[in-house]
Amino acid sequence: MSEVAIRCENLSKQYRLGTQETYRALRDLISSVAAAPFRRRKSVVQNGYLWALEDVSFEIKCGEVVGIVGHNGAGKSTLLKILSRITKPTQGHAVINGRVGSLLEVGTGFHPELTGRENIYLNGAILGMRKSEIERKFDEIVAFAEVEKFIDTPVKRYSSGMYVRLAFGVAAHLETEVLLVDEVLAVGDAQFQKKCFAKMNEIGKHGRTILFVSHNIAAVRNICEEAVVLDRGRVIAKGEINKTVDQYLAQITVEDIEAVETTNFIVSSVEIKTDDSPIIKTFDRVEIRVQFEGKSEIADPGLYVSILTMESQRLTGLDFKDFTSAPPLRAGETCELGFTIESLPLLPGTYQIEIHLKDMARWLVEIVPRVYRFEVAETQVYGGRKLTRWFGNVGLRAQAFSGVRNSSKAQGCSN
Amino acid sequence: MIRIEPASAWPSIGLRELWDYRELLYFLTWRDLKVRYKQTALGAAWAIIQPLFMMLVFSLFFGRLAGVPSDGIPYPLFTFCALLPWQLFAHSLTESSNSLVRNQNLITKVYFPRLVVPLSAVLAGLVDFAIAFVILLGMMLFYGIVPGSQILALPFFILLAVMTAMAVGLWLSALNVQYRDVRYTINFLVQFWLFATPVAYPSSIIPARWRVVYGLNPMVGVVEGFRWSLLGKPESPGALVMVSTVVVIILLTGGMFYFRRMEQQFADIV
Numbered sequence: 116m117s118e119v120a121i122r123c124e125n126l127s128k129q130y131r132l133g134t135q136e137t138y139r140a141l142r143d144l145i146s147s148v149a150a151a152p153f154r155r156r157k158s159v160v161q162n163g164y165l166w167a168l169e170d171v172s173f174e175i176k177c178g179e180v181v182g183i184v185g186h187n188g189a190g191k192s193t194l195l196k197i198l199s200r201i202t203k204p205t206q207g208h209a210v211i212n213g214r215v216g217s218l219l220e221v222g223t224g225f226h227p228e229l230t231g232r233e234n235i236y237l238n239g240a241i242l243g244m245r246k247s248e249i250e251r252k253f254d255e256i257v258a259f260a261e262v263e264k265f266i267d268t269p270v271k272r273y274s275s276g277m278y279v280r281l282a283f284g285v286a287a288h289l290e291t292e293v294l295l296v297d298e299v300l301a302v303g304d305a306q307f308q309k310k311c312f313a314k315m316n317e318i319g320k321h322g323r324t325i326l327f328v329s330h331n332i333a334a335v336r337n338i339c340e341e342a343v344v345l346d347r348g349r350v351i352a353k354g355e356i357n358k359t360v361d362q363y364l365a366q367i368t369v370e371d372i373e374a375v376e377t378t379n380f381i382v383s384s385v386e387i388k389t390d391d392s393p394i395i396k397t398f399d400r401v402e403i404r405v406q407f408e409g410k411s412e413i414a415d416p417g418l419y420v421s422i423l424t425m426e427s428q429r430l431t432g433l434d435f436k437d438f439t440s441a442p443p444l445r446a447g448e449t450c451e452l453g454f455t456i457e458s459l460p461l462l463p464g465t466y467q468i469e470i471h472l473k474d475m476a477r478w479l480v481e482i483v484p485r486v487y488r489f490e491v492a493e494t495q496v497y498g499g500r501k502l503t504r505w506f507g508n509v510g511l512r513a514q515a516f517s518g519v520r521n522s523s524k525a526q527g528c529s530n
Numbered sequence: 531m532i533r534i535e536p537a538s539a540w541p542s543i544g545l546r547e548l549w550d551y552r553e554l555l556y557f558l559t560w561r562d563l564k565v566r567y568k569q570t571a572l573g574a575a576w577a578i579i580q581p582l583f584m585m586l587v588f589s590l591f592f593g594r595l596a597g598v599p600s601d602g603i604p605y606p607l608f609t610f611c612a613l614l615p616w617q618l619f620a621h622s623l624t625e626s627s628n629s630l631v632r633n634q635n636l637i638t639k640v641y642f643p644r645l646v647v648p649l650s651a652v653l654a655g656l657v658d659f660a661i662a663f664v665i666l667l668g669m670m671l672f673y674g675i676v677p678g679s680q681i682l683a684l685p686f687f688i689l690l691a692v693m694t695a696m697a698v699g700l701w702l703s704a705l706n707v708q709y710r711d712v713r714y715t716i717n718f719l720v721q722f723w724l725f726a727t728p729v730a731y732p733s734s735i736i737p738a739r740w741r742v743v744y745g746l747n748p749m750v751g752v753v754e755g756f757r758w759s760l761l762g763k764p765e766s767p768g769a770l771v772m773v774s775t776v777v778v779i780i781l782l783t784g785g786m787f788y789f790r791r792m793e794q795q796f797a798d799i800v
Contacts, residue, residue, distance in 0.1 A: 223639040
């Protein structure tokens, strides 16, 4: 089992900056050819390029189930795209032993006009299955997706749930030695997600190598044995899942996050932390701090912070002006507003913080165009068992009690 | 074992891998046809309507009114016999040129030899061709023309038409990913090319000393080949076809290499 499944050596990928500019017009070519003699070569290569991956080297053994974690833009998806041969590395190389199946998106190549049956064949072929293989697994796929009745209906008439189930069903039956999975389990309802996790676990148990990318840290912990942590295109940690993920989470809570701009504000950092530990646990005393400056004078600064689930369901919110008022802010002056929460009532899982900044004097409200994720660590909340989705997101400081009442009294109550 | 390496300047054409993915090629072709026929009211009839109407228009304006010569063959048959390979070519060219951009969701999410995409667009064109071909046979019956042994050469001319479409389609589809302007030039190119090809007129009206130069347009060889093998035009277009074939082989080989080279960046720029 110690045979190497994936080996990356100094993988690097360079992208041109400005993600919006996807293709060039002919006139750009003409003008750049015309300008070529006057251009200094070096500056063009250096400016406007971004290393999405830099010197990434690691080895994954056969049968390992490895999670790849990191912020947005850390290079997770780029790494998966290179390993699944969709895009080429700029430098370095990688070797993969065995067939590779990649699941970068659920339902790639599904055509709305075609029926469920037709799409299974088409999607299977696109994912690299042979026709005979699809035929053999056809019934299994249909049963997994629970779409028996609608198998000859065009998928454009499917509900989104059915669509996702069918798409994942095909993908889950890929029998490659190496499987690359990107964030696809984030779709579908809770029950189906559970089914997908179970299927993934099953796949992992069959000795196949899985590389799994997800923002859902709880899912990564659940499925994976090992983790690779990426940060700004580099591998910063690799090892046993819980240790590595804890280390990563501890790091993101103290790390300075890059500044984000809105029309009138610049947010320099958003933090949520506890005093005594790098990891946030249910019922911890936590502080949420937001540092920002106004681009012009802000006469009456305001802040609204809300906490959302990963499915963007708003759990709760806090508005600064309900508590107190903040002093006026001169242009370019940084201020910090925040809240102390005595006992964070969130069950283990990943959440996101959404920020609105305001200038009450100008009736100005601006939403910060990114969310800040944080993780409430997996700990024993009630009794020590692992809480499922049935418990929701909110933690209650509760005690259970019991008592025996005599039956005649109980009868008296009901009368 | 799969090796992943940086883009190389001279990648191989990868025919073996293409062969491994033949089932995907089949499914993509099948999808294109199925979807096209499902979404249109007339379905497969479109494969016939287009060349049929062009034949009517050409027969009326060029054959009847302008009195364009047709080498002694009834004009409608003369032009329809040329319209078939022409439609095959024009359709395949247009579809394959746009194919990569149209399938960008596949290209950015799954790996497979990218050649499959324009190839499947061309193959779908062949099915339309086969349907329209039945009409041609009916017309030949109507005019009482029985092809001789030259008909054995017909598959070669079909192949030549497909290869021409493929060659130009590969260049244009790869260019189209990078420069979206290409899309707007395709219609123009196809129209222009139609008049540079002896569809509405015979190549015999071109002075003999220019005919070899004329053959540099590979569709000239294809169209004349079709007329020769099906309608039994006496003189064989040998020299023309030779020139056309050589041009196609050069174009196709170049197109394949260019495509393979650009393919390595498709997912990044499409």
